[in-house]
Amino acid sequence: MSARTLPLIATIVIFLLAYLVCYLQFPAMLSTRVIGNLLTDNAYLGIVAVGMTIVILSGGIDLSVGSVIAFAGVFIAVMLRDTGLHPVAVFAALLAITTAFGAAMGGLIHVLAMPPFIVTLAGMFLARGAGYMLSVDSVPIDEPFYDFLKDAYYLMPGKGRLTLIGIVMLLSVAAGMVIAHRTRFGTSVFALGGGVQTARLMGVNVGRTTVLIYAFSGFMAGLSGIVFSIYTASSYPLAMVGTELNAIAAVVIGGTILTGGAGYVFGTLIGVLTMGLIQTYIVFDGSLSSWWTKIVIGMLLLLFILLQKGLLRLDIRRRAGAA
Amino acid sequence: MLLTIRSLTKTFPGTLALDAVDFDLAAGEAHALLGENGAGKSTLIKCLTGAYARDSGNLHLDGAPISPASTLEAQELGIGTVYQEVNLLPNLTVAENLTFGRQPVRFGMIGQRAMRRQAEELLSGYGLDVDVRRDLGSYSVAVQQIVAIARAVALSGKVLILDEPTASLDARETEMLFDVMRKLRDRGLGVVFISHFLDQVYEIADRVTVLRNGKRIVTEETAGLDRLRLIEHMLGRELEAQTAEGAQQPAEPADPSARELHFEGIGRRGKIEPFDLSVGRGEVVGLAGLLGSGRTETAEVLFGVHPAQVGTARAPEGALDLSSPRAAIAAGFGFAPEDRKTDGIVADLSVRENIALALQARRGWSRPLPRAEQNRLADEYIRRLDIRTSDAEKAVGDLSGGNQQKVVLARWLAMNPRFLILDEPTRGIDVGAHAEILRLIEEVTRRDGMSVLVISSELEELVAVADRVIVVRDRSHVAEFTGADIAPDRIMRAIAAPDVAAPDEEAA
Missing domain, CATH: 3.40.50.300 (P-loop containing nucleotide triphosphate hydrolases)
Incomplete structure (x- = not known):
């Protein structure tokens, strides 16, 4: 078992153990209904976390995604209210905007050689401000097509609903897995995470790759915004504050190393589901404060950071022993 | 081709x-x-x-x-x-x-x-x-x-x-x-x-x-x-012309009892084999050897950059702690590393700030060095070392290599250490500054009684400045020369051994 796969395996084991604990206490939790809800409720987070995984694998960070999701919701609601365009056209326009927004941040990061933290922090405020400019208030979405999207589902055995947005999330994860692990672009992302200088020496087009990475994250944030607006059927410019941090937490709990260069997109899905599972447990329990979610997530994060550090140490010691 | x-x-x-x-x-x-x-x-x-x-x-x-x-x-x-x-x-x-x-x-x-x-x-x-x-x-x-x-x-x-x-x-x-x-x-x-x-x-x-x-x-x-010839080419030395010059060195009787610092069996695995070294007050010890032979490693072990795993260090007042550069500085050691650009100067700080750096570090952050004192120090060393700078507030990065090296020296001299380690003090600086730095080493040892360890690949430099020369080869100290024995050809033979054996000189 290599240091590369261990965090992923740890993630999966922790998820299964957590599920087992939940099941022992509330047998009803092992049903396709709960699983279907888990996917639906966390669809927006899963989608944006896939983009975040690619960014973090490259050694970067994207703090703008929460604001971009909020902007997306407001943009869709306002466009549907004021223009009469078909939702699909609005979605296409939105994805073009958020992708271009991400690409611009990637370009700035590369050209100015600025830390992604600062550039995407600026992006975070910009997107939040842009959402406010469109509307200060919550805008409901009243659109028959939306009802269709919201109610589209596949009925799993056991009456569980695999909703459309849950499927979109699973497809996003699958797409992210292919892109990260099976394409030249993905290898370049890992190369950047391993070391920019070395990557450049090996022939990575650093500028192009950086732009594509943040464009991908912007696209995923836009898609997440669409899914979230379907999920809530409304929009609010102040929504989703801190979602970027939830996404980062999901990526890290999913076993991706925060400094980049190692991790799996599939792990991020497990990370998202683990976080969702904690929430579901609290709902089932009924008496626990929802703040316990935060506490458990905090502890899980700490655990994974310690695990990564420990693995690194072990790796160094093993190599020193071999030398 | x-x-x-x-x-x-x-x-x-x-x-x-x-x-x-x-x-x-x-x-x-x-x-x-x-x-x-x-x-x-x-x-x-x-x-x-x-x-x-x-x-x-x-x-x-x-x-x-x-x-x-x-x-x-x-x-x-x-x-x-x-x-x-x-x-x-x-x-x-x-x-x-x-x-x-x-x-x-x-x-x-x-x-x-x-x-x-x-x-x-x-x-x-x-x-x-x-x-x-x-x-x-x-x-x-x-x-x-x-x-x-x-x-x-x-x-x-x-x-x-x-x-x-x-x-x-x-x-x-x-x-x-x-x-x-x-x-x-x-x-x-x-x-x-x-x-x-x-x-x-x-x-x-x-x-x-x-x-x-x-x-x-x-x-x-x-x-x-021939291996000896190869080393001559690398170090830049014609053997023939040398013997006479070596004899001009004043033969200083090495009196071990007068030695102030004693290092016994100091070493670190993979860096330098354990060695013994005693340094007297006001003595200049030269360290000769090829790049990678263990000369810089010796300095780093002594200064706690890579602390020794075995051995002891003693001074007249007792055992010395050399487990980190901080401890070594507290023990009165100073170290001007070879690559001053990366290890020595802080290029963006002024000449004054660079000179005051180590002294301030020793005092701790809670007792800032008064500005007047800093100015006095800076002025004194700019004058004494003849640092060519328009004023004490100029950024060190803007000075020439020789003057940067002098600033590094000034920093350590301001500490008034009892033992100063200089790794290639004249590397990459012009001939004039070269001579000045050698003169300065002589001055601080003769006048202030400071002990100095000089590492250099220029044998003339060692011959000119050192009272004693230790030769390092393959990560261990292999030979020692004193007085009239300090001559470039002998040093070079010791560096070149084992092929060019000169057993009578291995009297370490």
């Missing part, structure tokens, strides 16, 4: 890094490039691989003029480089590293099996037994080096440049690497090999080129080159 370089010149602000250097590389040849630090080896390589733009000179590869503007372009022309720090990605698999940029793709997706096959093909013939699907980082440095070589050869295939490839390998791994080098040479590649391990040069290289101070000194067949 596969590769010819004619009158290659490269200047950096203030220094002539390469001075009309000629270099030839034949196909099927392993050519060693030798020289001390600052001789111009890496500058030559960087000009050749396009990492630096040369000022003038011609490069020809296979008879055609080339002018690579980047390492990638050089790679495409056929010149591949493997640096000491492996320039591959440990977080990718061996196969990904080998095929990077040329992965077999079908419908936009990398064919895993095809990539694996391609990687295994590339590695065949290198005698490696590795699973290409595993992370590169899970293999030893030697394997990583060979994978890097395999990649460079696959991409370039004409000239292979190896920059100190054996620096972090053990004997068995080095042998493995040499086998690979021999195979590649026999396949008709030209291999340029930079190393400072002379044994390895004699083992693998067909020809040797020696650089010194940016000039090509000599290119010779290794087989016909």
Whole structure:
């Protein structure tokens, strides 16, 4: 078992153990209904976390995604209210905007050689401000097509609903897995995470790759915004504050190393589901404060950071022993 | 000739890094490039691989003029480089590293099996037994080096440049690497090999080129080159003229009882074998040896940069703690490292601030050094050391190399240490400043009774300044000379041993 796969395996084991604990206490939790809800409720987070995984694998960070999701919701609601365009056209326009927004941040990061933290922090405020400019208030979405999207589902055995947005999330994860692990672009992302200088020496087009990475994250944030607006059927410019941090937490709990260069997109899905599972447990329990979610997530994060550090140490010691 | 370089010149602000250097590389040849630090080896390589733009000179590869503007372009022309720090990605698999940029793709997706096959093909013939699907980082440095070589050869295939490839390998791994080098040479590649391990040069290289101070000194067949001659070329010394000068040194009787600092059995695994050293008040001890022989390592162990694992240090008042630079400074030690640009000065701070730095560090942050005191110190040392600066507030980075070195010296002198270690104090500075620094060393030892350890590859410098010279070879202290015995030819013989044995001088 290599240091590369261990965090992923740890993630999966922790998820299964957590599920087992939940099941022992509330047998009803092992049903396709709960699983279907888990996917639906966390669809927006899963989608944006896939983009975040690619960014973090490259050694970067994207703090703008929460604001971009909020902007997306407001943009869709306002466009549907004021223009009469078909939702699909609005979605296409939105994805073009958020992708271009991400690409611009990637370009700035590369050209100015600025830390992604600062550039995407600026992006975070910009997107939040842009959402406010469109509307200060919550805008409901009243659109028959939306009802269709919201109610589209596949009925799993056991009456569980695999909703459309849950499927979109699973497809996003699958797409992210292919892109990260099976394409030249993905290898370049890992190369950047391993070391920019070395990557450049090996022939990575650093500028192009950086732009594509943040464009991908912007696209995923836009898609997440669409899914979230379907999920809530409304929009609010102040929504989703801190979602970027939830996404980062999901990526890290999913076993991706925060400094980049190692991790799996599939792990991020497990990370998202683990976080969702904690929430579901609290709902089932009924008496626990929802703040316990935060506490458990905090502890899980700490655990994974310690695990990564420990693995690194072990790796160094093993190599020193071999030398 | 596969590769010819004619009158290659490269200047950096203030220094002539390469001075009309000629270099030839034949196909099927392993050519060693030798020289001390600052001789111009890496500058030559960087000009050749396009990492630096040369000022003038011609490069020809296979008879055609080339002018690579980047390492990638050089790679495409056929010149591949493997640096000491492996320039591959440990977080990718061996196969990904080998095929990077040329992965077999079908419908936009990398064919895993095809990539694996391609990687295994590339590695065949290198005698490696590795699973290409595993992370590169899970293999030893030697394997990583060979994978890097395999990649460079696959991409370039004409000239292979190896920059100190054996620096972090053990004997068995080095042998493995040499086998690979021999195979590649026999396949008709030209291999340029930079190393400072002379044994390895004699083992693998067909020809040797020696650089010194940016000039090509000599290119010779290794087989016909005497080891002592080679070291002469590297250190720049004609033996004949020397004996007389050495005798001029005042023979100072070394009285061990008067010695102030005693180091017994100090050493660190992989850095320097345990050694004994006693230093007297006001004594200047010289440390001679080739680059990588253990001279800088000695200084680093004494100053706690890499603390000693065994041994004790004693002063008249008792045992000394040298477990960290901080502890060493508290014990009254000072260390001016060799590479002042990265280790010595803080380029953006002013002359005054740089001089006050160490003193302030010793006082602690809660007791700031008064500004008036700082000014007084700065003015005093600018005057005493003749630091050429418009005023004390000028950023050190704007000064010339010699003046930067003086600022580093001033910093330690301001501490008034009892034991000052100077690693190559005159490296890269002009002749005038050179003499001044030597004069200064003499002044602080004679007048203030400071003890100084000087590390230098310039033997004249050691002969001129040191009361005692210790020779380091293969990471251990092998010889010691005092008084009239301090002569460049004797030192050089001791450095060159074992081939050129001079047993009567090994009276350490």
